[in-house]
Amino acid sequence: MNKYKNIIIIESSSIIYEGLANILMKISQKYQLTQAGSLEEANRLLIKKRYDIVIVNPLFIFNNIKSFNEIKCQYSSIKWVGLIYSYFDLKLLSLFDGTISISDSHEAIFSFFSKLNSNENQQDQVSSQEILSEREIDVLKLLAKGMANKEIASRLNISTNTVITHRKNISIKTGIKSISGLTIYAVVQKLVSIENLSD
Amino acid sequence: MNKYKNIIIIESSSIIYEGLANILMKISQKYQLTQAGSLEEANRLLIKKRYDIVIVNPLFIFNNIKSFNEIKCQYSSIKWVGLIYSYFDLKLLSLFDGTISISDSHEAIFSFFSKLNSNENQQDQVSSQEILSEREIDVLKLLAKGMANKEIASRLNISTNTVITHRKNISIKTGIKSISGLTIYAVVQKLVSIENLSD
DNA sequence: GGTTATATCATTAAAAATAAGGAGGCTGAA
DNA sequence: TTCAGCCTCCTTATTTTTAATGATATAACC
Numbered sequence: 001m002n003k004y005k006n007i008i009i010i011e012s013s014s015i016i017y018e019g020l021a022n023i024l025m026k027i028s029q030k031y032q033l034t035q036a037g038s039l040e041e042a043n044r045l046l047i048k049k050r051y052d053i054v055i056v057n058p059l060f061i062f063n064n065i066k067s068f069n070e071i072k073c074q075y076s077s078i079k080w081v082g083l084i085y086s087y088f089d090l091k092l093l094s095l096f097d098g099t100i101s102i103s104d105s106h107e108a109i110f111s112f113f114s115k116l117n118s119n120e121n122q123q124d125q126v127s128s129q130e131i132l133s134e135r136e137i138d139v140l141k142l143l144a145k146g147m148a149n150k151e152i153a154s155r156l157n158i159s160t161n162t163v164i165t166h167r168k169n170i171s172i173k174t175g176i177k178s179i180s181g182l183t184i185y186a187v188v189q190k191l192v193s194i195e196n197l198s199d
Numbered sequence: 200m201n202k203y204k205n206i207i208i209i210e211s212s213s214i215i216y217e218g219l220a221n222i223l224m225k226i227s228q229k230y231q232l233t234q235a236g237s238l239e240e241a242n243r244l245l246i247k248k249r250y251d252i253v254i255v256n257p258l259f260i261f262n263n264i265k266s267f268n269e270i271k272c273q274y275s276s277i278k279w280v281g282l283i284y285s286y287f288d289l290k291l292l293s294l295f296d297g298t299i300s301i302s303d304s305h306e307a308i309f310s311f312f313s314k315l316n317s318n319e320n321q322q323d324q325v326s327s328q329e330i331l332s333e334r335e336i337d338v339l340k341l342l343a344k345g346m347a348n349k350e351i352a353s354r355l356n357i358s359t360n361t362v363i364t365h366r367k368n369i370s371i372k373t374g375i376k377s378i379s380g381l382t383i384y385a386v387v388q389k390l391v392s393i394e395n396l397s398d
Numbered sequence: 399g400g401t402t403a404t405a406t407c408a409t410t411a412a413a414a415a416t417a418a419g420g421a422g423g424c425t426g427a428a
Numbered sequence: 429t430t431c432a433g434c435c436t437c438c439t440t441a442t443t444t445t446t447a448a449t450g451a452t453a454t455a456a457c458c
Contacts, residue, residue: 332433332434357435358436358438360436360437361436365436
């Protein structure tokens with residue numbers, strides 16, 4: 001039998017809150033939404049009432065992972081959902097029971113919450129971070145901006161041969177050979193952000 | 200006089216679009232909103248009807264500033280508003296007539312739009328379509344997954360020549376030449392999702 | 399001192415991509 | 429019917445990238 005689900009959304013953006021609330025209400029009329037402006041505020045709400053799901057922008061726990069873990073342990077029946085609108089550390093994201101992204105479609109959000117309710121929830125792995133050298137990162141950044149080896153070489157004042165050597169080592173370390181794969185890697189590792197890829 | 204304002208929102212995120220639309224409708228019932236999935240789509244809308252404001256996620260112009268400027272010059276009466284949800288290049292932001300941020304409050308958004316003044320218009324909405332053909336999207340998807348032309352050709356059962364032709368046309372249409380740029384384009388256009396890009 | 403990682407550059411040959419044309423068949427709209 | 433767009437394939441020439449090596453110099457670490 002379906003009960004009302006109480007949901008806290010920890011999010012300071014009006015647009016995001018309104019939009020998410022709107023979509024959630026379309027998914028089910030049984031969602032009772034409460035907005036919180038901080039982790040502490042959410043914690044105070046949790047003391048007073050029983051909640052089922054907490055959707056949280058990881059920004060709010062970024063500096064306070066300890067508190068987050070404490071609260072999470074205290075309320076173990078709650079589903080903790082990350083609300084992603086940028087690329088975060090996979091480690092940070094692994095703290096959640098699942099994540100949704102602002103780039104998700106209505107359908108994706110719907111199916112996510114369906115799965116969450118049927119407690120069939122998977123979380124992806126924390127990838128061990130490859131450690132690229134400073135110079136390799138320089139090369140990768142420019143590569144992700146769409147530059148050819150020649151351009152990268154002249155930008156970094158090294159020979160094309162050296163660029164090729166760096167790229168070879170990057171591919172060995174990351175296990176990624178294609179340019180598109182390395183581009184995504186660079187974005188996910190926050191070496192570049194999509195917003196800054198303009199040139 | 201006609202007070203309806205026609206607004207295009209170029210934004211792929213459902214949450215953001217819904218939230219922003221929600222807030223704008225609270226500000227005024229006279230806003231007529233249309234969603235566009237790309238700059239090109241917006242351009243096609245602009246040809247068919249008069250719009251007053253275009254709200255753009257800068258993601259959609261990061262690789263295509265030239266087109267943006269051309270379109271902007273062509274429709275000089277339109278107010279171009281950047282929709283910011285991360286830190287962008289100041290250069291990029293200077294292209295707009297103004298910006299709002301997802302971190303803005305209702306009040307801030309309200310006062311921003313109050314300050315934007317312009318003209319008239321009416322009428323219905325136009326359906327949207329992708330600028331890339333079906334086959335071009337097939338190619339782009341596989342390209343973004345890191346496949347070489349040869350692999351793409353065998354996957355799609357066409358010759359390498361044909362793949363090259365499609366890629367040529369993709370680059371002409373999007374204005375993006377580099378593989379990394381096209382990869383980001385594919386991600387932003389949600390043709391592929393990052394989770395499925397494993398190498 | 400030996401080891402390891404880094405950063406730089408090189409050679410050579412093969413593979414792949416790009417540039418810049420042309421071209422035929424097919425479809426749907428004006 | 430004409431025309432535009434799409435899908436397919438082609439050639440030729442050039443440029444770029446990759447593969448598989450080797451080499452030198454510097455610095456850090458135990």
